[in-house]
Amino acid sequence: MSKLQGVLPWTRSCFVCGEANPHGLHLRSRIEGDRVVLDYTTRESDLGYRHIVHGGLAITLLDEIMTWAAIVNARRACVAAEVTARLKKPIGVGQVLRAEAWVTKSSSRVILVESELKSPEGDLFLLASGKYMPMPEAQVHLTAKDFIVSPDALHPDDIMTGG
Secondary structure (H helix, E strand, O other), X not given: OOOOOEEOOEEXXXXXXXXXXXXXOOOXXXXXXXXXXXXXXXXXXXXXXXXXXXXXXXXXXXXHHHHHHHHHHHOOOEEXXXXXXXXXXXXXXXXXXXXXXXXXXXXXXXEEEEEEEEOOOOOEEEEEEEEEEEOOHHHHHHHHHHEEOOOOOOOHHHHOOOO
């Protein structure tokens, strides 16, 4: 993926990582080797049906780390153009999850990313793939203003050197 390793920066507003989002998950992604990873334990408030975690929440976790995998690869802010997911097994409340994403192909216009959501024991719950594009130049400055600079994370400028 890159020589970068460690906790990725977070934002103020993002549903997954935003520290100021009162309805958000407040999670932190990190780079481990050639993958972006995130850990999460499901909550009662994550339910779709009364005994199964909402599939959209599971897909959101994978979209978050696939976006980061694309960002680290492209060295600039990226957005999803397409996400495809296959739910393999229902997820219950209190389930510890590990999400992993990695880039499979990259060009200046599109970055292809794969991901999986599994238990620590290796049970596979969800597979997803996505096509990510560098953010339009006119929107990059808006994104940059939302990032939090913290000594506990990589600096956004060290990751997104390409604009």
